[in-house]
Amino acid sequence: MNARGGALMRLRGMVRKESLQILRDPSSIAIAFVMPVVLLLLFGYGVSLDAQHIPLAMVIERPDANSASFAAAFQQSEYFSPRRFDSIQDAEQALRERQVDGIVWLRGDFSRRLLAAGDAPVGVILNGVDANQARIASGYIQGAWQSWLQAYASSHGQELTLPAAVEQRVWFNPALRSRNFLVPGLVAVIMTLIGALLTALVVAREWERGTMEALMVTPIRIGELLLGKLLPYFVLGMGGMLLSVAMARWQFGVPLAGSFWLLLATSTLFMLVALGMGLLISTVARNQFVAGQIAILVTFLPAFILSGFIFDIGSMPAPIQFITHVVPARYFVAILQTLFLAGDVWPVVLGNAAALLLMMLIFFAVLGRKARKRLE
Template sequence: MSGFGTRLVSLTRKEFRQLLRDRSNLAIGILLPMVLILIFGYGMSLDVKNAPVAVVLEDSSPTAHEAIAGLQLSPTIAPVLLGSMHDAEALMRERKVDGIVRVPADFSRALAAGNARVQLIVHGADAGRATIIQAYVSTALAQSALGQADRGAAAPFAGLVTVEQRMWFNAANTSTWYLVPGLIVLIMTLIGAFLTALVMAREWERGTLEALFVTPVRPVEILLAKIIPYFAVGMLGLALCLLAARFLFAVPMVGSLFAVVLSSMLYLVVAVSLGLVISSVTRNQFLASQVALIATFMPSMMLSGFLFDLRNVPTAVRVIGHVLPATYFMDLIKTLFLAGDVWPLIWRNCAVLAAYAVGLLLLARVVTRKSLD
């Protein structure tokens, strides 16, 4: 074995031993990803369930009761029957209900005349939730009207067109399928950038790197020895995410496992290289952790498309989002999980990640010098 290979194996063995010896590293690399998977997978949801909606029946006829039957049977709405709009408005102000459905006193007569109306009022403080509840209530009322139409009753407020709905790429219609693949991006970022920056900076503080500088080892060997162990930890985190997605949350993987692993490996190299750059520049654990958090983890969560569609944000924010490598990996991983092997998108985004990896590795080599300046 050449001198380069011998030194690299020795340094890598040292890094693995140090990684296994330091329990805080293992906690961040293995335990924290599992905690994130459980919190985001089980505790975070963009779906609306059991939304409390006040129902004011000013018309007590059987026809009016049939009109709201869909609300009572809906699994997403928890109707609260009230006798007056005054009581309903009081509950709305106290945020005890998210909406009000008002069936006017002349509903039965208007229905017979063909111009029946039902009033829907939704609490608009949370615009996204309000839109979802509005859609749920409208759908439930339409189902009640269609049921009346099937029994021969007039149902003018249901409309004259029946819409047959089908949702592509998320047949379960649940936000879990949308969120869980994105967790892979966050965990790869956490392990790659945050953990690597923290550990490398710790060695600067302890003087370990100073001891290495007086040996024949070269900066590229130090960098490779740092990359290999945390790359392995990152791949372990990927395996945990894939197992959790499949067996805990039943998220399908429509695309190929090969493409998922390949894109994850590329992004992990990007994240680890970015962590090395941050640690080499800061050389301080606290500063490195703050920079890594602000420059990698938070943007990956907020600006990569994990929570918000970048097409719906201002242009300046969208431009910043498309500068982040996490955005391209997020697009890749969600497409692979839910849509399948869309090869033009896969090759394009993988090429972008590969360019980021090469550029950041070169930058890490430049900023990592055998000097104490």
């Protein structure tokens, strides 16, 4: 048998060994296929950055036709769930008790000042404990006020004079559904968990069980050993990725504007980066518990917090923004959100893919040096 045939046979044997190990360990299957479903259902249905049905107190000191039409603008909006209060004191008490998140207050002279001078004030009090919710609610109230003013001016045969007319168009996510933003980014987090966490245990497991010494005395080479361990987990990770993309597309209705094949190619690249990180951790740490903890700290948490999956990188302090450049998930999240929502925007895809390719080469180069030192 020639050298090439012997290498293929050794590689096939190593792949078979790892595949049987995966089949005998239900936790690997659960991480690859059950965990993505749980995370997607949790974030797809349970986590939303949209503000809808905000509980709002409406205080109208002297009800009339004008104040009634203004209140109707909030009652007909999907963004608010208004409740009537007789006095501002009762509304403030409800705000303190977290029964409502804001107050809209029309004083007794609202209609008189509206008809006389056109400068009728509208009091707005918001709960600022959740600053993001308060900013969103403030914007919605401003929008409802402007819409009502335009309708009021039109009904009286007047033209509403504004210093500028704003015509809004939202690209890529016109419905402003946070689910369309969150679910694609979650695919990167899931692939990080599958690729890095599972492979972080494979070499450490051999050391703990005492089987590494047996592998060291076989004719298998270090490259064949690492490749044989990577291939089954690569297939497992790509299977989890396809499941996640299928759920994103058909369960949650997230559009896929770009090419599926481009998505598959960039996902393959990112999976290799995640596998490289996990295998490097496993090679350095000979204990499965330690390897798992390191994998969570240096792969999962940065992917969750520093990738732009939920938190905008541009809003982070400059030192933290600099740190995000060494987080592989940052580049893959940008690719995913672009392919799902905007399409094949080549400058974005190629730039981030190049960063992932560089990281993959670095991880596997370091892995080759570390593994050779460990197994000699």
